[in-house]
Amino acid sequence: xxxxxxSTLRVVVAGGSIGGLCASLALHGNGAxxxxxxxxxxxxxxRGAGIVVQGQLTELLQRHHAPPxxxxxxxxxxxxxxxGGNGQTQPMPQSFTSWESIYITLRATFPNERxxxxxxLLAFEDKRETVSANISGYDxxxxxxxxxxxxxxxEMRRRLLPEVQPHYAGYIAWRGTVxxxxxxxxxxxxxxxxxxxxxxxxxxxxxxxxIPGAEADPSPGRRQINWxxxxxxxxxxxxxxxTDRDGHQHRNSLPQGGTTDEAIAELRVLAHREVHPRMxxxxxATPDPFIQKIVDVVVPRTVFGRTCLLGDAAxxxxxxxxxxxxxxxxxxxxxxxxxxxxxxxVKKALSAFQSAQLRYGRELHQYGVALGNxxxxxxxxxxxxxx
Numbered sequence: 259x260x261x262x263x264x265s266t267l268r269v270v271v272a273g274g275s276i277g278g279l280c281a282s283l284a285l286h287g288n289g290a291x292x293x294x295x296x297x298x299x300x301x302x303x304x305r306g307a308g309i310v311v312q313g314q315l316t317e318l319l320q321r322h323h324a325p326p327x328x329x330x331x332x333x334x335x336x337x338x339x340x341x342g343g344n345g346q347t348q349p350m351p352q353s354f355t356s357w358e359s360i361y362i363t364l365r366a367t368f369p370n371e372r373x374x375x376x377x378x379l380l381a382f383e384d385k386r387e388t389v390s391a392n393i394s395g396y397d398x399x400x401x402x403x404x405x406x407x408x409x410x411x412x413e414m415r416r417r418l419l420p421e422v423q424p425h426y427a428g429y430i431a432w433r434g435t436v437x438x439x440x441x442x443x444x445x446x447x448x449x450x451x452x453x454x455x456x457x458x459x460x461x462x463x464x465x466x467x468x469i470p471g472a473e474a475d476p477s478p479g480r481r482q483i484n485w486x487x488x489x490x491x492x493x494x495x496x497x498x499x500x501t502d503r504d505g506h507q508h509r510n511s512l513p514q515g516g517t518t519d520e521a522i523a524e525l526r527v528l529a530h531r532e533v534h535p536r537m538x539x540x541x542x543a544t545p546d547p548f549i550q551k552i553v554d555v556v557v558p559r560t561v562f563g564r565t566c567l568l569g570d571a572a573x574x575x576x577x578x579x580x581x582x583x584x585x586x587x588x589x590x591x592x593x594x595x596x597x598x599x600x601x602x603x604v605k606k607a608l609s610a611f612q613s614a615q616l617r618y619g620r621e622l623h624q625y626g627v628a629l630g631n632x633x634x635x636x637x638x639x640x641x642x643x644x645x
Contacts, residue, residue: 264289267602270391270401271295272379272414275302276357277407277569277586279364280318282372284594285405287322292372295393297408299376302361307433307550308469308484309360311353312584318591324367328359328474330481332467338456338534345454345534352453354467354484359474360583379406379414384563402604404565405593407586410555411510412571418562424510424553424574427630429462429490430499431552431577432525434544435482437471441543448536449483456534462488464529464537485540486577487533488552499549512549522547552576552630556623561612564604568593573619576626585622589615 267290271278274296286292296302311329319327331353338345365373374396381392382404389404406414415422438446453467464487470476491499500508502516525547529538541547555574560567569586593611600607 264597264602265291267291267403267597267604268401269293269403269405270379270389270393270399271405271407272391273406273408273571274298274373274375275407275409276360276364276583277409277571277589278405279361279368280586280590281405281407281568281593283322283324283364283368284318284590285597286368286372288594288598290594290597293399294368294373295377295379295391295396296373296375297378297394307357308435308467308482308486309355309357309583310467310580311355312580312587314584314587314591315360318587319363319367321591322367324363327355327363328470328476329353329355330468330470330476332451332453334452336452336454338454338537340457340459340533342535345456347452350453352467354453354469356469356474356482356484358472359470362474379408382565384565389564402564402602403597403608405568406565406571407568408571410553410570410574412567414565415555415557415567415571418565418567419557419559422555422557424555426496427552427554427576427627428492429488429552429630430496431550432487432489432541432547433485433550434541434547435469435484436540436543436545438468438481438483439479441483442539445483445536445539445543449540454537456537458487458489458532460490460532462490464488464533466537466540483540485537485544487529487537487541489528496551500551510553511551514546514548517546517548550577554623554627556620557616559612560615560619561608564608566593566608566611572615573623575619575622576630578629579622579626581622581626585619588618 269290269292271282271294274294282292282294334347335350336345336347378394383390388400391399455465466485468481469484471480471482529541560572568589596607596610
């Protein structure tokens with residue numbers, strides 16, 4: 259239930275994607291006056307990626323009476339070898355969702371009139387008892403707390419911690435989705451009700467599972483098969499792969515629709531050489547695979563007066579952990595809880611928040627690096643994806 263001690267607490271949240279929505283939902287649910295300012299003016303881009311459902315996210319949604327999250331599920335985990343065959347299986351029920359499904363659920367739960375699109379945080383100034391935010395299209399806004407949740411490429415992080423730079427892990431994730439309705443029936447049958455992994459001959463692995471389809475529809479026939487393949491890429495490979503169809507080189511990742519025909523053709527040839535035949539068929543059936551550059555971002559602090567970093571704007575962890583969305587939900591609930599426990603004393607709450615957030619972020623980062631290091635030893639091939 260909302261706490262009266264937070265009923266006058268004014269919070270500005272910069273960033274209206276998953277991290278910002280998690281923070282806003284938790285703070286609003288505890289009684290604070292929260293406004294989200296999102297720099298994009300139109301609909302948010304669907305990120306086209308599957309997400310393994312973690313308990314932290316479901317706890318946040320349940321706490322604040324969100325509508326049911328659209329999910330798919332499996333009963334079995336399967337491990338394949340690149341030479342073929344049906345592999346080995348073990349019972350392991352698991353639920354999956356998508357970026358779009360989470361976004362839709364969070365937006366439906368947070369008051370629409372307090373979500374302001376096309377409004378970028380331009381600058382801010384910490385004062386004695388408030389923080390003043392300069393937001394495009396609005397007058398200067400004074401608040402008790404500014405939450406910067408502007409994602410993995412956070413502009414606010416760069417301003418506050420210019421010495422912190424992303425560290426490239428040495429490999430990328432090729433990602434893609436295939437609509438169930440257009441996929442070959444044999445592929446649908448093969449991957450249905452499983453979380454499937456295949457080792458690659460040169461090291462690394464690929465994984466696949468079903469997620470809700472367009473507009474977060476989890477109905478059979480409307481789902482998508484989501485896959486992720488971790489592939490080593492040196493600096494020259496990276497430069498070439500992150501150059502889009504228009505010749506523009508991206509620094510971080512390449513979104514859906516940007517990958518060149520040449521790179522996709524190379525990927526498909528590589529798949530037939532490296533992974534299980536069914537995985538290669540899945541990649542062959544994918545119209546627009548895209549690329550995620552795997553990086554680590556570790557920050558020495560997350561609190562700056564009455565301003566804090568949250569979610570991927572603070573730590574960026576490797577996808578093996580399946581931890582990015584869970585981390586955003588954890589940060590959000592932690593911030594709301596410490597504010598409530600402090601009776602609205604922002605400085606006291608932020609001190610406690612930073613200590614716990616740094617500890618959790620560093621542990622999750624170390625876990626992701628350990629999984630990546632195990633994965634990156636092709637001779638051993640003992641690592642399994644942490645999800």
